[in-house]
Amino acid sequence: xxxxxxxxxxxxxxxxxxxxxxxxxxxxxxxxxxxxxxxxxxxxxxxxxxxxxxxxxxxxxxxxxxxxxxxxxxxxxxxxxxxxxxxxxxxxxxxxxxxxxxxxxxxxxxxxxxxxxxxxxxxxxxxxxxxxxxxxxxxxxxxxxxxxxxxxxxxxxxxxxxxxxxxxxxxxxxxxxxxxxxxxxxxxxxxxxxxxxxxxxxxxxxxxxxxxxxxxxxxxxxxxxxxxxxxxxxxxxxxxxxxxxxxxxxxxxxxxxxxxxxxxxxxxxxxxxxxxxxxxxxxxxxxxxxxxxxxxxxxxxxxxxxxxxxxxxxxxxxxxxxxxxxxxxxxxxxxxxxxxxxxxxxxxxxxxxxxxxxxxxxxxxxxxxxxxxxxxxxxxxxxxxxxxxxxxxxxxxxxxxxxxxxxxxxxxxxxxxxxxxxxxxxxxxxxx
Numbered sequence: 001x002x003x004x005x006x007x008x009x010x011x012x013x014x015x016x017x018x019x020x021x022x023x024x025x026x027x028x029x030x031x032x033x034x035x036x037x038x039x040x041x042x043x044x045x046x047x048x049x050x051x052x053x054x055x056x057x058x059x060x061x062x063x064x065x066x067x068x069x070x071x072x073x074x075x076x077x078x079x080x081x082x083x084x085x086x087x088x089x090x091x092x093x094x095x096x097x098x099x100x101x102x103x104x105x106x107x108x109x110x111x112x113x114x115x116x117x118x119x120x121x122x123x124x125x126x127x128x129x130x131x132x133x134x135x136x137x138x139x140x141x142x143x144x145x146x147x148x149x150x151x152x153x154x155x156x157x158x159x160x161x162x163x164x165x166x167x168x169x170x171x172x173x174x175x176x177x178x179x180x181x182x183x184x185x186x187x188x189x190x191x192x193x194x195x196x197x198x199x200x201x202x203x204x205x206x207x208x209x210x211x212x213x214x215x216x217x218x219x220x221x222x223x224x225x226x227x228x229x230x231x232x233x234x235x236x237x238x239x240x241x242x243x244x245x246x247x248x249x250x251x252x253x254x255x256x257x258x259x260x261x262x263x264x265x266x267x268x269x270x271x272x273x274x275x276x277x278x279x280x281x282x283x284x285x286x287x288x289x290x291x292x293x294x295x296x297x298x299x300x301x302x303x304x305x306x307x308x309x310x311x312x313x314x315x316x317x318x319x320x321x322x323x324x325x326x327x328x329x330x331x332x333x334x335x336x337x338x339x340x341x342x343x344x345x346x347x348x349x350x351x352x353x354x355x356x357x358x359x360x361x362x363x364x365x366x367x368x369x370x371x372x373x374x375x376x377x378x379x380x381x382x383x384x385x386x387x388x389x390x391x392x393x394x395x396x397x398x399x400x401x402x403x404x405x406x407x408x409x410x411x412x413x414x415x416x417x418x419x420x421x422x423x424x425x426x427x428x429x430x431x432x
Contacts, residue, residue, distance in 0.1 A: 001319040004103045005312035011053060012045050013096035014067050016200065019043035020095075021087055021175060024195035028188040031082040038079035039071070047074040064089035086185035086192075088178045090299070094212040095173030097311070098202045101220065102171040104315040105163055111322035112160045112227075118329045119153035120430050122146070127423040130412055131248065131339040132350055139346045141353050142412040144419040145248075145334065150426040152234050152329075157430055159227045170220045173197055174205040174212050179298045209298035214289075217307065221289035224314045225282050231318075231325045232279035235272035238328060242269045248339045252331035271328050275321045282317050285310045343412055348387030351410045352377050355391065355401075358409035362400040372396060 003009055019040040026036035042048065048070045056066035072080040084092070127146035134140055175193040176182045182189025197204040205212050241249045251269045253259070259266030289310055292303035343350060352373050359369035376390045376397075383390075388410055391397045401409065408414055 001104065001107050001316050004100050004107070005315065008045050008050050010096065010100070011048070011050055011067065013099040014064070014092055015043035015045070015048060015071065016099060017092045017095040017173070017196070018067070018071055018084060020196045020199040021084070021091070021192070022082060023199060024175075024192045025082070025085060025185075027195055028191055030186060030188065030192070031085060032078075035079040035082045038075050039083055042071060042074040042079075062089075064092055067092070086177065086182075086189075087175060088184075088210060090211045091173075091175045091177065095175065095196070095200065095202070097307075098171050098173040098212070099200060101311070101315075102167070102202060104319075105167055105171070107319055108224075108227075108315070108322070109160060109163055111319055111326070112156055112163070115322055115326040115329070116153055116156040116160065116430060118326050119149050119156060120427055122329060122332070122334075123149035123153055123423050124427045126334065126336075127420050127427075129334070129336050129339065130343065130416065132343045132346065139350045141350055142343060142415055144416060144423065145336075145339065146423040147419045148237070149329075150423045152230075153430055154426055155230050155233075159223070159230065162223050162226070166219055166223055168203055170216050172203045172205050172212050172216055173200065174208045176205070176208050177210075179210055180208040211295075211299045211303075214292045214295070214303055217311065218286075218289040218293050221285050221310060221314055224318045225286045227318055228279040228282035228321060231321045232276045234325055235269075235275040235328065238272045238332070239269045239276070242272075246338075246342065248335055248342065250333040250335075251328055252333065271324050275324050275328075278317050278321050282314055282321075285314050347380065347385065348410050349377055349380065351412065351415065352387065354415040355387075355406070355409045358405060359397070359400055362405075364400055 019036075022031065022036040022039040025031045026033045048067070052073070053063075053066045053070045056069050057063055060066050060069070068084040072083045075083065123146045125146070126149065127144060129145040130142055131145045131148065132139055133143040173196070174180075175185070175196045176189065177184045182193070185192050193204050238249060238251065240246065242251065250267060251271055253267045257267075259268045288306045292306055292310075295303060356366075356369045356373045359372070360366050364372075372394070373391075376394060377387055380387045380390045388406065391401075391406060392403075397406070
């Protein structure tokens with residue numbers, strides 16, 4: 001990902017845009033074919049070096065003009081006169097950015113597929129591994145660890161879908177001149193733009209000002225921020241489940257790894273914490289990306305500096321975060337025995353809903369059953385005893401639920417609903 005946004009890679013994509021422009025103009029007969037061939041032959045970073053472009057930018061204080069001059073220097077005089085003909089700077093720079101974003105989306109797509117595959121494997125492996133579900137940080141009802149992973153896998157899959165959907169709106173270039181009229185390109189301006197974009201394999205801006213609409217980049221950054229939010233969510237779950245008092249999963253910990261310089265026992269979830277930390281930075285890019293949308297008239301320059309930071313950094317960070325998150329879950333230590341112990345430590349409290357449903361199934365009204373079980377759960381907590389002890393001593397309960405029925409209602413393995421079926425469906429769809 002860093003290579004896509006490196007200085008030399010950026011220059012090459014600018015040169016790719018210049019070369020495509022020359023070829024398109026030759027194709028419609030605006031410049032000699034020989035000139036387009038010569039420009040294309042020199043539109044590479046061997047002939048047009050980063051150092052030379054930087055030297056010219058020091059003189060001109062204009063990045064695209066420096067590229068134009070350097071490319072012109074590399075060409076013979078007959079070809080040089082046609083370099084950048086009819087174009088404005090953003091015809092080249094925005095088209096180059098589209099090429100970078102196209103390549104970045106490909107990397108992110110591969111990253112997401114890798115993470116999705118890791119999560120699907122965990123979901124399948126732990127489809128029947130019972131774990132305590134939690135809401136508000138409190139014990140809720142039983143579920144399976146596989147279902148938790150299936151939720152993460154489907155969320156990751158939705159991000160893949162989002163990237164596919166936005167590509168046609170984000171990977172967009174333009175060759176339409178100073179304010180989008182194409183006047184300097186002549187009567188065949190629209191045809192030239194079409195040829196350039198087809199040549200480069202990207203989409204063309206249907207109607208532009210001097211620049212491609214920045215709503216496109218804002219949407220891209222918001223999707224990256226959304227991905228970062230999910231990675232934050234996944235890694236926060238690891239961090240919480242690795243807490244000493246929970247201890248149900250843990251990041252891998254290498255033999256010579258150190259958790260603390262003083263507390264020798266520590267095994268900290270440092271990779272997950274790193275991902276959560278970086279997610280804050282990525283989400284922070286959303287506001288400047290949105291601020292770049294409302295520019296003066298056909299454009300001003302207030303978007304430029306921010307974009308040079310936002311776009312590459314957001315892509316590099318999310319790429320890094322996706323790779324790290326995949327590593328976390330690929331090597332995750334899972335402790336089913338601790339999951340079971342934590343479930344049993346609730347002393348039946350996690351089965352309150354199951355008992356309520358069982359009572360309703362035997363003819364009791366839903367609200368009456370809820371009130372009865374709620375009061376029983378409160379008494380069990382006050383006395384620090386198992387919920388079964390309170391329920392078994394309640395004649396209203398035992399009249400409806402016999403001993404074996406009450407035991408069944410308090411059995412976590414019999415109250416997993418469709419967890420396994422849901423996991424199997426997710427695994428089958430995503431593997432397909």
